Amino acid sequence: MDNLQQIFVQEATELLSELEEVLLTFENDLTDAESIERIFRVMHTLKGSSAMFGYEKVNDFTHELEYIYDALREGTLVATEEILELTLESVDHLKMLIEDPESSDQSLLSSQVSLLEKIKQYNTGQVVANVPEVGKAAPTSSSLYFIAFNPFKDILKNGSNPLYLLEDLLALGQAIVLPSFKNIPDLETLVVTDCYTSFEVVLETTSSLQEIEDVFLFVEDAAEIKIELIAEDQTLEDGVADEIQSMSRPLGLKGILDMINGDKAEGTEPKHQVQKSTSVSETKNSINSIRVSSDKLDTLMNQISELITTQARLSMMVNGLEVAELGAITENMSKISRKLRDNAFSICLIPIDTLVIRFQRLVRDLSKELDKNIELVTEGTDTELDKSIIEKLSDPLLHLMRNCIDHGIEHKDVRTRQGKEEKGTIRIEAYNSGTNVIIKLSDDGAGIDLDKVRQRAIDKQIITEDVELTEQEIYQLLFKPGFSTAVELSDISGRGVGMDVVKRGIEDLQGDIFIASEKGKGTSFTIRLPLTLSIIDGLLVEIGENTYVIPLHMVDKCYEVPATLLTDVHQHLVLDGKRMSVFHLREALQCSKPSPKMNQIIKMKFMEEEVGISIDTIIGEHQVVLKPLGHMYRDQEQFSGATILGDGTVALVFDINKLLKKLINESSNNVSYGKLSYQ
Numbered sequence: 001m002d003n004l005q006q007i008f009v010q011e012a013t014e015l016l017s018e019l020e021e022v023l024l025t026f027e028n029d030l031t032d033a034e035s036i037e038r039i040f041r042v043m044h045t046l047k048g049s050s051a052m053f054g055y056e057k058v059n060d061f062t063h064e065l066e067y068i069y070d071a072l073r074e075g076t077l078v079a080t081e082e083i084l085e086l087t088l089e090s091v092d093h094l095k096m097l098i099e100d101p102e103s104s105d106q107s108l109l110s111s112q113v114s115l116l117e118k119i120k121q122y123n124t125g126q127v128v129a130n131v132p133e134v135g136k137a138a139p140t141s142s143s144l145y146f147i148a149f150n151p152f153k154d155i156l157k158n159g160s161n162p163l164y165l166l167e168d169l170l171a172l173g174q175a176i177v178l179p180s181f182k183n184i185p186d187l188e189t190l191v192v193t194d195c196y197t198s199f200e201v202v203l204e205t206t207s208s209l210q211e212i213e214d215v216f217l218f219v220e221d222a223a224e225i226k227i228e229l230i231a232e233d234q235t236l237e238d239g240v241a242d243e244i245q246s247m248s249r250p251l252g253l254k255g256i257l258d259m260i261n262g263d264k265a266e267g268t269e270p271k272h273q274v275q276k277s278t279s280v281s282e283t284k285n286s287i288n289s290i291r292v293s294s295d296k297l298d299t300l301m302n303q304i305s306e307l308i309t310t311q312a313r314l315s316m317m318v319n320g321l322e323v324a325e326l327g328a329i330t331e332n333m334s335k336i337s338r339k340l341r342d343n344a345f346s347i348c349l350i351p352i353d354t355l356v357i358r359f360q361r362l363v364r365d366l367s368k369e370l371d372k373n374i375e376l377v378t379e380g381t382d383t384e385l386d387k388s389i390i391e392k393l394s395d396p397l398l399h400l401m402r403n404c405i406d407h408g409i410e411h412k413d414v415r416t417r418q419g420k421e422e423k424g425t426i427r428i429e430a431y432n433s434g435t436n437v438i439i440k441l442s443d444d445g446a447g448i449d450l451d452k453v454r455q456r457a458i459d460k461q462i463i464t465e466d467v468e469l470t471e472q473e474i475y476q477l478l479f480k481p482g483f484s485t486a487v488e489l490s491d492i493s494g495r496g497v498g499m500d501v502v503k504r505g506i507e508d509l510q511g512d513i514f515i516a517s518e519k520g521k522g523t524s525f526t527i528r529l530p531l532t533l534s535i536i537d538g539l540l541v542e543i544g545e546n547t548y549v550i551p552l553h554m555v556d557k558c559y560e561v562p563a564t565l566l567t568d569v570h571q572h573l574v575l576d577g578k579r580m581s582v583f584h585l586r587e588a589l590q591c592s593k594p595s596p597k598m599n600q601i602i603k604m605k606f607m608e609e610e611v612g613i614s615i616d617t618i619i620g621e622h623q624v625v626l627k628p629l630g631h632m633y634r635d636q637e638q639f640s641g642a643t644i645l646g647d648g649t650v651a652l653v654f655d656i657n658k659l660l661k662k663l664i665n666e667s668s669n670n671v672s673y674g675k676l677s678y679q
Contacts, residue, residue, distance in 0.1 A: 008053040010291070011218070012098050015046045020091050021357050023084060024364065030079040037208075039087075040069040045214050046094075048168045052218065053159060055101050057112065058094060064116060065090050067123045077122065086118055088361075142173065144230040145212060147201040153194040155222040162195065162223075168215045173205030174236055200252070204236045230257065294387065297348050301534050304337075304344050305625040308535065309644050311337045312623065316646035338623065341535055348532070349384035352430050352439065355394055356381050359401055363426060366405045373423040374409050383430040385437050386532040389509050393439075393529070396505040400441050400525050401426070403499070408445030408523055418520070420444070436553060437531060442524035448517035450474050457483065472607065475515035479503040510640050512657050514607070538624040538643075538653065541600070542617040544591025547651040549624050549643060550602065554656045556610070558618060559601040566599055566614050570667035575601065575612065582612040583663045606660045613660075624653060638662050 019042045026035040043066045050058035065087065071077035093111055100108055147169070151162045169175055177199055184196040203212070209227065216225050311333055318330045360376050367374040385393070409415075409424035416422055429440040450471065457463045457477045469477075477483060481500040506513050511529035530536065530553070538549035559575055569587045572579055582601060601612045626641040629652075633639070640655035 005053055008049060008055070009098055011049060012046060012058070013095075015042055016091055016095055016098075017357055018042055019046075020088070020361060023087055023091070024357075024360050026079075027084055027364075030081075030084065033073075036069055036072045036079070040066065040073055041211060041214060043069060044211065045217055048164075048215060049218055052161065052164050055098070057101060058097050061090070061094065061097065061112065061116065064119045064123060068119065071122070083122070086115070090115055090119070141233045142204050142206050142235050143232045144234050144236065145201075145203045145205065145209075146228045146230050147203060147212070148198075148224075148226040149201065149216075150198040150224040151195045151219070152222050152224075153196070155195050155219060156193055158222060160219050160222060162197070162199070165215055165219065166199065166201070169201055169203055169212070172207045172211065172215070173203055175204070176202045176236070202230075202236065204234075297387070300344055301348060304341055305535060308337055308341060308623050309625050309646075312646035313648070314646070341623070345386075345532055345535075348387055350387050350390055351382045351384050352390070353378075353381040354390060355397065356428070358394070359397070359428070362398065362401055363405065366402070370405065371411065372405070372409055373412050374405060375423055375425050377425055377427045378429075379427070380430040381428065383432060383437055385529065386534070388534075389529060389532070392505065392509055396502040396527075397439075397441065399499065399502045404441065404443040404445065404523070408443040410446055433528070437529050439527045439529070440524055441527075442522060444522040447519040447521050448475070448478075448515070448523055449519055453477055472514075475517070478515065507658065510655055510657075534626055536624050536626065538622050539602070540619040540622040540645075540651065541602075541615040542619060543585050543589060543615050544593040547619070547645065547649065548615075549622065549651050549653040551653070551656065552621065554604045555602055556605060557603045559603070559612075560598050561601055561614075563595045563597055563599045570663065573601070573612070575603070578610070580610055580612050582614060583660070583667075584614045586614065586616060588663060604656060606657065611660060626653060
């Protein structure tokens with residue numbers, strides 16, 4: 001059952017995320033009937049699935065909460081901010097309840113009792129202020145549906161119980177259930193874990209077709225299900241209901257229609273005809289997506305990594321053989337493995353939008369707590385990233401968001417005095433840039449006071465008064481451990497922790513972050529991240545006796561220069577008519593092997609400036625399967641990992657950003673060096 005419960009937890013988490021999203025939309029218009037319907041449907045689905053998988057507390061709680069939105073649908077209750085707030089609190093509670101279904105935490109149990117008391121006040125009519133005195137919505141008319149439910153034999157083995165599904169149908173209205181036992185075998189051949197019973201249901205309900213289909217949401221692949229609308233604006237007459245109920249066998253759709261219509265004069269049309277039909281099993285046969293556990297995807301990526309390593313070894317072996325056909329086969333394998341790699345990447349990529357719901361809720365709750373009017377605007381959040389990066393990116397972005405809300409956006413009265421709109425805006429933009437993804441988080445708040453930041457750094461003895469810093473260098477001070485410009489401590493920010501965690505978290509993802517700000521206008525944080533961390537395209541190079549890999553997306557252009565021009569670890573050269581900082585890696589790595597007559601300089605961008613690094617030889621492009629270096633090399637930050645080459649040797653993979661920062665610091669002894677200095 002553990003595996004089935006895990007499936008439920010995943011489904012329930014998605015349902016609660018969807019519910020939270022709809023509630024935040026509903027807040028903008030509390031009269032939106034479509035949102036109310038969608039909220040009710042999600043709750044109903046969660047209630048049914050939690051009962052099926054034995055999460056009774058979740059089921060009971062959702063059942064009570066569902067009554068409120070049923071009353072909103074019927075017009076006997078009017079939506080208010082209090083109801084919305086109570087529902088959001090309930091969503092938070094359900095998230096914890098799913099993680100702890102037995103309520104072993106006493107505070108969770110107390111929260112359940114407290115919230116249920118508030119919910120039942122609405123359900124029992126104790127909160128009468130929300131009941132409209134005039135203009136009550138008219139009751140929705142009933143319709144008749146015929147449902148043929150034929151569970152497959154193995155439906156019980158995945159934890160589904162057909163009787164629970166029938167119970168959910170009964171909750172939608174009045175129903176007549178006719179079971180069929182014709183497939184039950186002799187006792188000698190009967191298997192107790194198999195299901196042999198099928199059902200026909202005549203349902204009178206005010207619910208929509210979608211709500212009926214939702215009852216069977218989790219058994220679409222474990223049963224044959226047909227739902228047909230017999231008639232609209234009709235009810236089951238008592239006499240007909242009793243007559244159908246008295247039948248000892250299913251009648252089929254035609255038999256049900258004949259019984260409802262009664263005796264017909266020859267040549268006359270029946271009173272009721274099938275007006276609409278749907279088959280859940282038929283409409284879902286064309287499956288365009290499947291659910292796969294992240295463990296299976298990780299395994300797939302590991303296997304593809306091994307395939308690429310093996311393919312590289314094969315290519316190296318073939319190069320030494322003069323067999324044309326074998327070379328062609330190897331080249332074809334290389335193309336196939338690259339396509340397989342790209343397809344696997346696309347499977348593992350998920351949109352940044354998955355994080356947005358958390359941010360919307362954060363902005364809503366904190367802006368109310370701080371009495372600020374803040375709107376979150378998103379653009380390009382369908383941009384995709386590796387799921388492992390998305391998971392690790394959440395905390396750094398939350399830290400930045402909190403700072404924008406607390407320090408960035410001003411109070412309403414302050415903004416009004418400054419001639420700004422009362423409502424502040426936080427914007428998240430995302431887009432692809434080559435093999436990188438750019439995420440920009442910005443606000444239209446107070447901006448960063450550079451003088452204040454510099455003075456705070458002096459007070460904390462991070463820098464001395466005589467040190468001259470560029471604008472970007474002052475921004476970098478914000479990422480120093482323990483640095484904060486907040487005068488008062490708060491639960492939201494200002495404790496001197498957070499920004500250093502942001503920078504460290506992003507650098508752990510092999511990304512970098514830049515700050516731009518204008519006092520009184522706002523601040524933006526631009527984060528650049530690789531699409532994935534597991535397999536990359538690299539440039540294989542040689543320095544001294546060792547082989548290294550430079551991520552290909554960092555390479556802008558390559559030059560060949562005489563080795564005699566490179567005399568120091570750090571110097572300036574004029575390339576393409578431009579003066580450029582060049583770092584000589586042979587000198588930095590203290591190579592003893594004699595230098596070749598010609599060296600290669602690779603131009604790349606660092607902190608928006610063009611920088612060059614020199615190496616001995618460029619070997620060529622290479623698909624790199626990144627492997628961690630292990631705890632013994634954790635201090636070697638200039639390397640992001642290692643890869644195994646086709647001949648079995650190991651090549652270290654440069655983390656270019658950290659490498660250049662290290663070289664700049666060492667060459668300048670932490671003294672400012674133009675825009676490239678890094679403190």
